Amino acid sequence: MSSSLHEEMLQIARQAKLASRALALLTTPEKNLCLEAMASALLENAAKIKEANARDMVAATQAGLSTAMLDRLRLDDKRIENMARALGEVEQLPDPVGRILDERVRPNGLRLQKIATPIGVVVIIYESRPNVTADAASLCFKSGNATILRGGREALYSNSVISTVMVAAARAALPKFPEHAIQVVQTTDRDAIRELLSLTLYVDLCMPRGGEGLIRAVTDCSKVPVIKHYKGVCHVYVDCAADLEMASRIVMNAKVQRPAVCNAMETLLVHEAVAGKFLPGVAALLAASKVAIHADSAATAILQPSFAGTLSPASEQDWSTEYNDYEMNVKVVSGLREAADHINNYGSGHSDAIITGDDASAKKFLAEVDSAAVYWNASTRFTDGGEFGMGAEIGISTDKIGARGPMGLEELTTYKWMGFGDGQIRS
Numbered sequence: 001m002s003s004s005l006h007e008e009m010l011q012i013a014r015q016a017k018l019a020s021r022a023l024a025l026l027t028t029p030e031k032n033l034c035l036e037a038m039a040s041a042l043l044e045n046a047a048k049i050k051e052a053n054a055r056d057m058v059a060a061t062q063a064g065l066s067t068a069m070l071d072r073l074r075l076d077d078k079r080i081e082n083m084a085r086a087l088g089e090v091e092q093l094p095d096p097v098g099r100i101l102d103e104r105v106r107p108n109g110l111r112l113q114k115i116a117t118p119i120g121v122v123v124i125i126y127e128s129r130p131n132v133t134a135d136a137a138s139l140c141f142k143s144g145n146a147t148i149l150r151g152g153r154e155a156l157y158s159n160s161v162i163s164t165v166m167v168a169a170a171r172a173a174l175p176k177f178p179e180h181a182i183q184v185v186q187t188t189d190r191d192a193i194r195e196l197l198s199l200t201l202y203v204d205l206c207m208p209r210g211g212e213g214l215i216r217a218v219t220d221c222s223k224v225p226v227i228k229h230y231k232g233v234c235h236v237y238v239d240c241a242a243d244l245e246m247a248s249r250i251v252m253n254a255k256v257q258r259p260a261v262c263n264a265m266e267t268l269l270v271h272e273a274v275a276g277k278f279l280p281g282v283a284a285l286l287a288a289s290k291v292a293i294h295a296d297s298a299a300t301a302i303l304q305p306s307f308a309g310t311l312s313p314a315s316e317q318d319w320s321t322e323y324n325d326y327e328m329n330v331k332v333v334s335g336l337r338e339a340a341d342h343i344n345n346y347g348s349g350h351s352d353a354i355i356t357g358d359d360a361s362a363k364k365f366l367a368e369v370d371s372a373a374v375y376w377n378a379s380t381r382f383t384d385g386g387e388f389g390m391g392a393e394i395g396i397s398t399d400k401i402g403a404r405g406p407m408g409l410e411e412l413t414t415y416k417w418m419g420f421g422d423g424q425i426r427s
Contacts, residue, residue, distance in 0.1 A: 005187065005189055005191060005192060005195055006195055008187065008192075009185075009192060009195040009196045009199065010199060010202075012148060012180075012183055012185065012196070013121065013148070013196065013199040013202035013203055014202055015180035015183065016121040016146040016147075016148050016180055016181075016183060016202065016203075017120070017121055017146070017201075017202040018178070018180065019146040019178035019179075019180040019181040020118065020120045020121050020144075020145060020146035020181075022176070022178040022181075023118065023141065023144045023145065023146060023178060023181055024097075024117070024118050024144050026144070026174075026176075026177075028095040030174055031095065031141065031142055031144075032091045033173050033174055034141070034169075034170035034173055034174050034177055035087050035088070035090055035091040035138060035141070035142065036088070036091055036173070037169040037170055037172065037173035037174075038087050038134075038138065038165075038166040038169045038170055039084040039085075039087035039088050039091070040084070040169065041165050041166065041168065041169030042080055042083055042084040042087070042134065042162070042165060042166070043080065043081065043084050045161075045165045046077060046080045048161055048165070049075060049080055049158065049161050049162060049165070050075055050076070050077075050080070052157040052158050052160070052161040053073070053074065053075040053130065053157070053158045055157045056073060056130075056154060056155050056156065056157050056158050057070065057073060057074060059154065060073055060154040063154070065154060068260070069128055069154070072128040072129050073128050073129070073130065073154055073155055073158075075130055075131075075158060079131060082131070083131050083134045083135070083162075086131075086134065086135055086138070087134060087138045090138045090139060090142050090409075091142075093142065093390075093408075093409055094409075095142065095409075096116055096142075096143050096409040096410045096412070096413045097116055097117060097118060097143060097144045097413060098115060098116060099115070099116040099410075099413075100113055100114070100115060101114040101115065101116055101415055102114035108424050109421070109422065109424060110419055110420070110421045110424045111419070111420040111421070112417060112418070112419050112420075113417070113418045113420070114415050114416075114417055114418075115415060115416055115417075115418055116410070116413040116414075116415050117144070117413060117414055117415055117416050118143055118144030118145045118412075118413060118414070119143075119145050119204050119205050119412060119413065119414050120145060120146070120204035120205075121145065121146045121147075121148065121202055121203050121204050121205075122140050122145045122146070122147055122148070122204065122205045122206075122207060122412070123147075123148045123149075123150065123196060123197065123203055123205070123206040123207070123224075124136040124140075124147060124148070124149050124150070124206075124207050124208075124209065124394070125150045125193060125206065125207070125208040125209065125210070125214070125218055126149075126150075126151055126152070126208070126209040126210055127151070127152040127154075127209070127210040127211070127214060128151075128152055128154060128155060129155070130151070130155045130158035130159055130162060132151070132209060133149055133151060133155075133158075133159045133162045133163055133184070134162055134166065135394070136149060136207075136394055137149065137163065137166060137182045138166075139393075139394045139408070139409060139412060140182075140394070140412060141170075141181060141182065142409055143409050143412035143413055144413075145412060146178070146180065146181050146182075146183075147181070147182050147183070148183050148185065148196065148203070149163065149182070149183065149184045149185065150184075150185040150192070150193060150196070151184070153188040156186070156188065159184050160184050160186065163182050163183070163184045166182060167179060167181070167182050193218065193221065194221045197218070197221060197222040197223060197224050198223045199224075200223050200224055203224045204224065204225075205224060205225050205226075205227065206218060206222050206224050206225070206226045206227075207226070207227050207394060207395055207407075208226065208228070209229075209395050212230045212231045212322070215228055215229065215230055216230065225402075227395070227397050227399055227402060227403055227407070228397065228398065228399055229262065229350070229395060229396050229397055229398050229399075230348060230398065231262070231322040231348045231350075232261075232262030232263055232264070232266075232322055232348055232350040232351065232396075233266050233267070233320055233321070233322050233346065233347050233348040233350065234254070234262075234263060234264065234265050234266055234267075234347070234348075234350050234351045234352055234353075234380040235265065235266070235267045235268070235269055235339075235342075235343045235347055235352045235353070235380075236250060236251055236254050236265050236267075236268055236269070236352075236353045236354075236355065236379075236380065237269040237270075237271075237333075237336070237339040237340075237343070237352070237353065237354045237355065237365065238251070238268070238269070238270045238271060238274065238278060238355045239271050239274075239336065239339075239354055239355060239356035239358065239361055239365075240271040240273040240274050240335070240356075241356045241357045241358035241361060242271075242274065242278075242355040242356050242357065243355070243357060243377075244274065244277065244278050244281075246355060246377065247278065247282070247355040248278070248281060248282045248285065250353065250355055250377070250378065250379050251265065251268055251282050251286075252282070252285055252286070252289070253379040253381055254353070254379045254380045254381055255268075255286065255289075255291060255328055256286070256289045256291065256326070257379075257381055258381070259291075259323070259324065259325055259326050259327075260324045260325065261324075261381075262322070262350060262396060263350065263351050263380050263381050263382070263383040263384065263396070264324070264380070264381065265328065265353075265379075265380055266321065266322055266323055266328055266329060267319065267328065267329040267330070267331065267342075267346070268282075268328060268329070268330045268331070269331050269332075269333050269339045269342060269343075270299070270330070270331070270332055270333070271332075271333060271334075271335060271336075271339075272298070272332050272333065272334055272335075275298065275299065275302055275332045276302055279299060279302045279303055279330070279332075280302065280303065280306050280307075283303050283306075283307050283309075283330075284306070284307075284308070286309065286328075287307060287308045287309030289326065290309070290326050291309065291326045291327065291328060292309060292310035292311075292312070292326065292327045292328075293307070293309065293310065293311050293312070293327075293328060293329070293330055294312055294313065294314040294315070294318045294327070294328070294329045294330070295311060295312075295313065295314055295329070295330045295331070296313075296314050296330070296331045296332060297313075298331075298332035299330040299331060299332050300313065302332070303330070314329050314330075314331070319331075319342070319346040320346045320348075322348070336354075336361050336364060336365055339354075339365070340364075340365060340368045340369050343369050343371070344368075344369065344370055347369075347371060348398060349370060349371045349372055349398040349400075350371060350372055350373070350380075350383065350396070350398055351371060351372065351373040351374075351375070351380040351382075351383040352369050352371045352373075352374055352375070352380065353374070353375035353376070353377075353378060353379065353380050354366070354369075354374075354375070354376055354377075355377055356376070356377070362376040362377075371398075372396070372397065372398055372404045372405040373405050373406075383396060383405065383406060384396075384406060385406040385407070385408050388405075388406050388408070390406055390408030390409070390410075393406045393407055393408055394407045394408070394411075394412065395407050397411075
C-alpha cells in the first residue's frame with residue numbers, strides 16, 4: 001500500500017472528524033436551512049448532474065455493465081426531482097439529536113440525563129445508485145454526522161458533482177457549514193477502503209450498502225464497527241388457518257412487485273393442510289408473472305400436473321439463496337413449528353411473515369422467528385424506512401447489536417450521559 005494513499009485517506013478522515021465537531025453544534029433550524037438549500041440546488045443544477053451522469057453511463061456501457069446496473073446508475077429529471085424531494089422529507093423530520101432518552105435523580109440529588117448525540121464520522125460504501133449520495137449525506141447531516149462516501153467507480157462523476165452541489169449550497173445558505181461535512185472518496189484504488197477503515201481514531205462507523213460480497217469484504221477488512229445487511233432471504237408462511245385469497249395477494253406482492261429488492265419474498269412455506277387447495281391457484285398467478293419455482297417433493301407433486309411455468313427440484317443451497325429475480329422456492333411444511341425452524345435455519349434475519357386467522361399461531365410465530373421484522377397478515381415488502389414512517393432510510397440492518405431493521409435518523413445517533421449536580425462528591 002502506497003504512503004500517498006495512506007496520507008490521502010488520513011486527510012479525509014481528519015477533515016471529517018473536525019467537521020463532525022462543528023456539525024454537533026448546529027441547531028435544528030440551521031440544519032433545515034441547509035437541507036432546503038441542498039434540495040433546491042439539486043434541481044437548479046440538474047443539467048450539470050445529468051452531464052456528469054452521462055459520462056458515467058458511457059464508461060459503464062463500455063465496461064459491459066448489465067442492463068439492470070445501467071438502469072440503477074442512470075439519472076434523469078424525475079430521479080433528480082426524487083432526490084430533491086427526499087431531502088425535503090428529511091428536512092421535515094424531527095431532529096434526533098438532543099432527545100432525552102432517560103432521566104433520573106439519585107438520592108444524593110444528582111440529576112442524570114441520557115441524551116441522544118451524533119455518532120461522529122460515518123463511512124458509507126455503496127454501489128451504482130448515485131441517489132444514495134444525496135440520501136446518505138442528508139440523513140447523516142440531519143443527525144449531526146460527517147459523512148465519507150465511497151460509491152462505485154461506475155458512478156464517480158455523478159457522486160462527485162452531487163456532493164459538490166450539496167456542500168456549496170449549504171455553505172452559501174449557512175457560512176459556518178463545515179466544508180468537509182460531506183466528502184466523496186475520489187480514488188478508485190481498492191486499498192482505499194481498507195486504509196480508511198483502519199483509522200479508528202477518526203472514523204466511528206461504517207455502513208456498506210450493496211451485495212453480500214461487498215458487505216463481507218468490508219466487514220473482513222474493517223477495524224471500525226460495521227452495521228451489516230448481508231442479504232434478504234425473506235419468507236411467507238401460509239398457515240392452515242389463513243384466508244387463502246388474502247394469502248395469494250400477499251404472496252404476489254411480496255414476490256412480484258419488486259423482486260430485485262432485499263425485502264422481496266424468496267421462499268413460500270405452506271401448511272400441508274391447505275397446500276393442495278392453495279398452491280395450484282397461486283402458482284398459476286406466479287407463472288403468469290414468469291416466476292420460476294424451485295419446489296420440495298411435496299410441493300412438486302401438487303404443482304407438476306398443472307404448473308405452466310419453470311418448475312425444478314429445490315436444492316439445499318436454494319433455501320438460503322437470495323434470488324433478487326423472478327425466481328423463488330416453495331416448501332410444504334407440517335405446521336408452524338417446522339415453518340419457524342426452517343426460517344430460523346435458512347433465513348437471513350431480514351423480514352418474514354405469517355398469514356393466518358389464528359391469533360395464537362400468529363403470536364407464536366412473531367415470538368419465535370428471529371428476524372429484524374416479522375409480519376402478521378402483511379407483505380414483507382413493508383420493511384422500508386419510508387413505509388415505517390421514518391422518512392428516508394440509510395439502510396436495513398440485520399445485526400442484533402445496535403440498530404436493527406430500517407435505519408432512519410434515530411438509528412444514526414448514539415448517546416451520552418449528562419450529570420447535573422450542586423457539589424455532590426462520592427463517599
